[in-house]
Amino acid sequence: MLAATLCLAGDALAKPPAGGVFCSTYPSAPACTGQQPSCNYCHVAPPQRNVFGAGLGPHLAPNAPRPLSDTDFAYALPTALKAVELEDADGDGVSNLVEIQRGTFPGDPTSVPADTGLCQAGENPRYDVCRHDARFAYKRLLLDFCGVPPTYAQLEELSALSRDDQLARMDAELDRCTTSEFWRGKNGQLWKLAHPKIRPVGTFKAGEEDKGSNPLGDYYDDYALYAYTQLDDHDAREVMTAKYFVRRETHPTRYTAVPTLPTQPMEEAYRAGNITSRWSLLYFVMFSAMPRNAASQAYRAYLGLDIAKQEGLFSVPGEPRDYDHAGVTAPACAACHATLDPLTYPFRNYQGINIYDLSSWARYVPNRLEKFYSYVSPIITQTPETGYLFGQKVNNVVEWAQVGANSDAFAIAAVTDYWKLLVGHPPTPEENSEFVATWKRFKGTHQYSVQRMLHDLIRTEAYGAP
Ligand SMILES: [Ca+2]
Ligand SMILES: [Ca+2]
Known part of the structure; x- marks a missing residue:
């Protein structure tokens, strides 16, 4: 089991909302690309500020009494930054x-x-350095999407084409290779992207295929839904909002949306894609009354924000209330739990593993806390189902997932996954403008189609310049 609470070492801390407010003020700053600025952006070691942080001080609500509350600080920071x-x-x-x-x-x-004065012509005669180089990108593309290098003949053929025809050839090859087993099949490239989201454990694998010794859930369903949402112009957001399940056929691999699956018990009204799959609930809620781990895992896996690293903190005033007496109001814990606990409340009725009622596993159980967990604390039954995501009120997990899926954080996290897989590292400051353009088009023009986004990505210098 993972620790139920997140507490920070040391007592003197940077203001928890600082990173979130900074990134709302400068959403396309490289420091906010798929992450949030670390404390040392403004501090030598919190609370001691560096020269930039010190310069902000006099502009932070100059007439308000010190110390500023987190709320006053968050309100004053954008003005001070400006x-x-x-x-x-x-x-x-x-x-x-x-x-x-x-x-x-x-x-x-x-x-x-x-x-960057690094890019002088003639430095590398084999490639068109500093500009997108079709020969280089083509080689990379076949390896990344098909898993095989181009033949000499293929490369020669490409070189003979005009620039426009080269790009058209690459588009066609991308579409061909994304149908390959290497890309979409079991343990292929898409499955690799899904591993940290699903966190498979062989011992607990249910289902005929690769069955474990202590089967709990068939997480191949989760891989199937993930892969389906990433393919064929489907809407990538449905990985966290789908009301359907996905059936996988093999030889060749095919994914088909279906309204029900015998392995998935969740009623349609309460489904939110992989967040409410049987495996996610059994493995991430497990035995806990307050499913903090399920909420923080969804936040990390699909929105790219890791609360344990102080990312994505949007403190809700008056929180945490500590309904389950977990001790989260201690100052070092409250910094994270003012975000994490309201993020968790919508999960209050989602059951993980409960030995007293096997039929309730991975189901939505109205009054779950009242029925099964009233012994945990005298006030646990007061836990609301309404919570907060990004400071916005959400009434249940279905709304939680919708707000999350429509956020910039979702688009940034989704494109960051592919950037890391294909470019080989998270976007660097030099790549930031291309990266921002890519996720904005993914969200806008491309309507969350990964397939269309990938056609952009293979045209970036980050991908195609040697
Ligand atoms: Ca400077
Ligand atoms: Ca500087």
């Missing part, structure tokens, strides 16, 4: 705003934007 944009806090000759936009530290004079 007030010092044109200053050069660390005296390295580059303004704070430019450093924020270029992804260097405004509080560290040794960190300055590199003017």
